[in-house]
Amino acid sequence: MDVSSKDKPNILLIVLDSVRASNTTLHGHGNDTTPFLEEFATQSTVYEQARAPSIWSLPSHVSMFTGVEPHIHGVTTADQRLGQGHTIWEKLAANHGYSTGLFTSNVFLAEAPVGLRDVFETAKGRDEIVRYPEALTPNKAERGLSQFGYVKTCLKHDYPIKSIINGLERKGRGSLTNSRYLQRLIKQDHCGPHAENFKNWVETRSGPWAACINFMDAHSPYLPDDTYDEWGGSSLKSIQRSIDQIWDFPLEEEPWWKCEALEALYDGTIRQMDATLEGIIDRLKEIDQYENTHIVITGDHGEGFGEFCNTRSDVRYVAHGYGIGESLVHVPLLSKRPYQRAGELRCGLASLTSFYQVIQSTVDSDESSHSVTFEQDSMVVSSHGRESQLDKYLGSGTRYHGDAFAVYREEGDRIQKYTKWGSDESIITLAREKSAPAISVEMTNHGEVDRALEDGNQDGLNEVGTSSDDIDEDTKDRLKKLGYM
Structure with missing residues (x-):
């Protein structure tokens, strides 16, 4: 352990799940x-x-935590695990004496056996925001129990009725139904409780701490509280409840105008998280933990609301299930170094994969380091791991299929995006503006993606072997509802 750990800066990563850059006021969005x-x-x-x-x-x-791009780390499906010892969180704990914490309802971080929860000393997920934390929950019960088996186990618990209610609420979240009761239960699974869990945790730390908070509000089904539902309203919520699943749009079982309309509710969820962020920062200031904390706020990916694909004219994006469009990968990114007080705007190409190196630089430096940033001259992004999950929803061999990759490069005052989706290749020139509009699209076999993918998986980083039998029924059910199984 580093003997000077008490002087180390704190680390806070806040991930606004599914938030794309174009829907933030920072990037010129019309709604505030x-x-x-x-x-x-x-x-x-x-x-x-x-x-x-x-x-x-x-x-x-995995890329943010390890500093390794997906085509190298290979942890891109639910049947793989991240090997131990590769993340910035583990190294902060082992080498510098940090307390580490995770606060989220993201099923891949907090529940699925893919190794992400394991890298944190403290991990608080949905079990910590149930109505009755003293009672049983599906995650606390024996793995693999059927619904009937769970009820039988609840009846033997000290709090049988409360345990059953916890189970019902867990099943309700993630289901888009006409039930006002279930709709209310879904709304409990928003950023507020996770923010409170983080605040309570950080106030009990006696040394340096490093935490990741992931807010799921902007993930479908887009359910902002009434306080922040400034652009949606009851009519849109009624439309939302009438939609069975997001895959109905590409299947043309629902008109695309409904998908476009849901963006107004999505905006409300972003506003909701923004207000919660303010509460977190205010609390850090109150307990004198703000100045010496490196705070990074970003989105792990974006979201589609009917935007047309630049390279497949018969494809429109919905949610984040296929393709490699800008609405899916262009995300907001803000980074406040310890004791930074002046704002700075950087317009160069930046990658979230740089989080590992940026934080390592912050911790290793005796004073605030400006030399290591998120900017990169080139990067590789991908949709790998999603294609096999589309068969269940969209059928096999459709226009939505094919792993999609993009190589981004800095080229003068433009950003060049070399894409490969299935066998289709293109070169897209992007303007260096807030929303990064496409200036030109050229369908051509460039080979840039194949050359970039020549690096194989990094030995020891991932562990293959997780099967559906390793996933408890409640987690499996939630993955299915979210479109990941």
């Missing part, structure tokens, strides 16, 4: 979704051209 982030930007570094490593949570978080 992020007023606090605009204020926070005046004393932090804003990276306008940040890209997520992947279009979905699992590979993106």
